[in-house]
Amino acid sequence: MTAHLIAQKYLFSIEAIVFGLLSLWLWLFYRGFGRQYVKYWMFSILALAISYVSMALQDQSMLQNKPLFVSLFLTFTEELGAYSHLLLLFVGVSSATNNYTVSNQRMVILFFTIIALSLITALSLAIQNNNLFNYLYLKISLHNFIFGCGFLALSLYLLTRKKRHFSSITLMIFSLIYGLRFIFYSFASILLDQNDFLIETNYFLIFFDAGAATVLTFILLIWLQSSERFTAINAMRRARYLGQHDSLTGALNREQALEKLEIHMGKMPQSKSKLCICLIDMKRFKFINDTYGLKTGDYILGEIANRLSSSILMPSVVGRLSGDSFLFVIEMPLRQNMESSLDHLHQLIAHPYENDNQEIVISCSIGYCYYPEHGDIAEDLLQKANLALHHAESNHIASVLFETGMQASGRKLLLVEKSIKDAFKNEEFILYFQPQLNLFTNRLEGVEALIRWRHPEQGLLAPDKFLENIEHLGLNSQLDSYVLEKSCQAIAQWHKKYQRRVTIAINMSAVEFQDHKLINKIQSLLFKYDIPPKYIDLEITENVVMTDIKTAMDTIVTLQNMGIKVSIDDFGTGYSSLAYLRKLPIDKIKIDRSFITEVAINDSDLTIVKSMIDLSHGLGKRVLAEGVENTEQLELLRNLGCDVVQGYLISHPLPEEALAKYLRRK
Structure with a gap:
């Protein structure tokens, strides 16, 4: 008997050391990779090691007749370690298979349960140490039954998982066998309660359990290696996928779309069919992002890609080329x-997109060309489709087929682009200023900055000769920034030369006014040239406001708080109404020249202008009329109560040098 107990003690001690080292290895693995389930398994193996330490010390205490409280503590620690091992093993497997983390509240409840169960078992055995009933039913039968049910439940859990691998199948089979071992011994300890049977079976199971626990630990280690290998393979597949697809929409990226297009071009029987290469661009998508948020914009892009991919046209290629631009290729009969x-x-x-209980509707422009009719190189075909798209967007046409003349027009635009960029670099763009007359004081109120191009070869060019090209090239924002800085320079120079500052009205495009950097840009210029903000008057069209009302409101309020004036230009030509003006904190409205031209001879225009002035004054806005060319118009506007006028009658646009005579007047 003594020899058996000593052998058990050494076995338990060795197992405790082995499991302690394995738990340390798992801890290092957890620190390196941060897998949550590894942490659970680490504590599970550590709890098993503590249980084996307690069993080894219990055998030693039996030989040396240790006090009762020592036996109580060791029994409690053994039971708690064993139950904790089972609980944390199960939680770790659940986390590994489902990425599920048990809540702290639930873990506390489970641990209090096993602590209570372990304490009851330890107290019952300690109080009645020689009671065979307590030993059989609490220490052996109940303990084995709980473990049996636990491992069988773990086996059943793994069986119901959809994704299985070698390690999970191995653990499932092991749990089934190990669970049956505990259930069998639980019932056998009750039905066959002879000491000889228990002693002989117990000797065998001690070694069996030690070996089984070691096997279980190595199964977990194999699981870890398989999991990391699986993770690495998935990462490689993901990297390969991202190398070929757009991460946001799942559509092919530009490189892969072109590569797939070339493959279809090579496979297609040219005599029977052709490829149509469509370039699709969303209209006003920035407005969607600014109004509904980037998350909604991303959702819509993903939905667009899904719709295109599942189209009844059965596309050969669907790719996302840039922000809101998609490539769509179909094969069709000649x-x-x-x-x-x-x-x-x-x-x-155009079909509505539903997101967060709201419907969003967008439209698109399409430029397209054919293979082999328009070329046999994928990149060239894409460029031609892009030229057609550019033509569609510039002329507000829904769909445009590429034509040969577009390529020449595109080359011309490239040459113009170089000239325009050189003009910015060489400061060939200059400002002319058209005075604005205050009708109540008959004095200069301000000037409007108007752009001209002092072309090195063609001479002085009016805006209609180059503004359209600047818009097509997407250089509006650069032009606005240029005019803004030149205007600030002029205000500073006039104050230095004539000790006088004059308000300059500066036209702003929608792109620049909706740019979140505009405020900081203006603040920097005011500081750089030491200009009071009240001498800057930004003019925006009503359509700029209506494009994105919220952004426009926020920007206008910020500018007004800075002391900068904001006016509505060309009022009456857009699609807004005076109801929106009531909400906008603008300084004045500028009546478009189309209403002023015949105001003195056309009763309808007179009625409209009078209504605009009266309603604007009623809303607390000042009114400026542009395009005043004769004294009849001037006197009529004065009688209607118009605040400021501007036009050829007052003065033509003047270069900066010619404006000096106005600035010298008191």
């Missing part, structure tokens, strides 16, 4: 036209 297909694409894009 004699078939694209009208019905284009209508389908427009309807596909």
